[in-house]
Amino acid sequence: MKYDAVIIGGGPAGLNAAQLLGRARRNVLLCDTGKPRNAASHAMHGFLSRDGFDPSELRRIGRSELEKYGIDIRDHGAVRISGSLDRFTVILDSGEKVEARRLLLAFGMKDQLPEIEGLRELWGRGVFPCPYCDGWEVKDEPLAALGNGAKALTFAFLMFKWSRNLILCTNGSSEIDAQGQGALRAYGIEIKETPLKKIEAADGAVHLVFIDGTVLKKRALFFHSPGIPSSDLAHQLGCKMSEGGAVAVNAMCQTSIPGVYATGDLAHPDGLPFPPASVIVAAGQGAIAGRAIDRELLLADFEASQRTA
Ligand SMILES: Cc1cc2nc3c(=O)[nH]c(=O)nc-3n(C[C@H](O)[C@H](O)[C@H](O)COP(=O)(O)OP(=O)(O)OC[C@H]3O[C@@H](n4cnc5c(N)ncnc54)[C@H](O)[C@@H]3O)c2cc1C
Structure with a gap:
């Protein structure tokens, strides 16, 4: 047929x-x-x-x-x-x-997810792609955005609507131009360039573990793919x-x-x-x-x- x-x-x-x-x-x-x-x-x-x-x-x-x-x-x-x-x-x-x-x-x-240990396992459960889908549930909580360059800059400003307690992890040297970096500073959004080693979940939070051993506890991580x-x-x-x-x-x-x-x-x-x-x-x-x-x-x-x- x-x-x-x-x-x-x-x-x-x-x-x-x-x-x-x-x-x-x-x-x-x-x-x-x-x-x-x-x-x-x-x-x-x-x-x-x-x-x-x-x-x-x-x-x-x-x-x-x-x-x-x-x-x-x-x-x-x-x-x-x-x-x-x-x-x-x-x-x-x-x-x-x-x-x-x-x-x-x-x-x-x-x-397409970055090769960071633990990220794939937490996708949709602590690591989210879209604040319109999952931002409300973690609004005003400490959040992190992951990304680099001009798109990450736009994404960070978008995320800022859901929480002002926001850090942008570029996972390596920042490719955001000086004007963009200045704009982020003016909003109070910190940029962290240290590469991530792994991401773990514990006590309703995600723990961002960096290669220098520092750990940041955030309610959620957002990454746009x-x-x-x-x-x-x-x-x-x-x-x-x-x-x-x-x-x-x-x-x-x-x-x-x-x-x-x-x-x-x-x-x-x-x-x-x-x-x-x-x-x-x-x-x-x-x-x-x-x-x-x-x-x-x-x-x-x-x-x-x-x-x-
Ligand atoms: C973690 C996460 C959370 C999300 N949360 C939300 C949310 O809260 N609200 C919201 O509106 N959106 C959400 N989204 C977005 C949402 O998942 C998509 O917009 C939606 O699924 C798109 O529907 P679709 O039918 O186009 O594709 P899909 O839902 O991806 O369906 C495509 C289907 O095609 C099948 N397929 C693939 N290749 C072939 C093939 N060769 N032959 C036959 N079948 C094939 C797949 O197996 C799949 O079943 C989320 C996305 C992610 C990643």
Whole structure:
């Protein structure tokens, strides 16, 4: 059977697109490797009516809702794509080949974490990527931001809104220019250049252990990672990428390749300064992609019927 659409990735973006397309009576297959970006997090924020909700529970419910719409689900990854508009072939890591008229890339981004002992283990539990997601819970507490250069400067000023008790760890010589350093001083944000040796958790705090033996106890450490695509499938297809490394899409989630859509964290919509990494936005973009795919198929079928009439 040729599917109307194959959705690659079953996070909030792929799941919402699948629900919308299923309700629009489309034949859809969704494949998913089950490793979402926020896998380490137990409480999700910034989602209307789901504040503090376990994100794995959101995915479980989202999946179960697909049953009644007849969506085919495979717990396998897509490893290869070939073909073009109306004739795509997707090969799964099980060896199964599926055919589709349209493709939706919803496989998200993976974070690139610095190689500091303990950081990966504390990701999402003491070390956080985003103050909008996890800043409120530690507001006004002693916090640290990790990063260097111009982006870290902006990030430190962002973090300052959540706590004025803030230190910026550059993990090596500061690459922040003199003007930036002056601005940080004016805000009372200290810069610590000593490289970090490791990060440990104890007594509800993170202990930042530096190579000179000093230890700073902070309530949380924030590190912003823009991430890279979780799979090379968009590159395989030749999709145009944005400067930040996401898949460039228009407002309807269309990529530069006809018939291929991208959504969620993976997609960078034209006109936005950066891809908005958030569960509710990913789900909303999934709905936009679903509508766009359904509309394109409808128009294609109508045009075909006119040619044969
Ligand atoms: C620690 C942490 C905490 C966060 N907290 C919040 C928060 O509180 N609130 C908030 O709004 N956002 C939060 N986020 C951001 C949030 O995780 C993302 O915005 C959201 O998960 C994006 O959804 P998505 O569907 O685009 O991608 P994902 O949720 O990452 O889902 C992508 C899916 O695609 C699958 N996949 C990958 N490759 C393939 C392949 N080749 N074939 C098939 N499937 C594949 C993956 O396994 C995964 O299941 C947090 C992120 C992190 C890292």
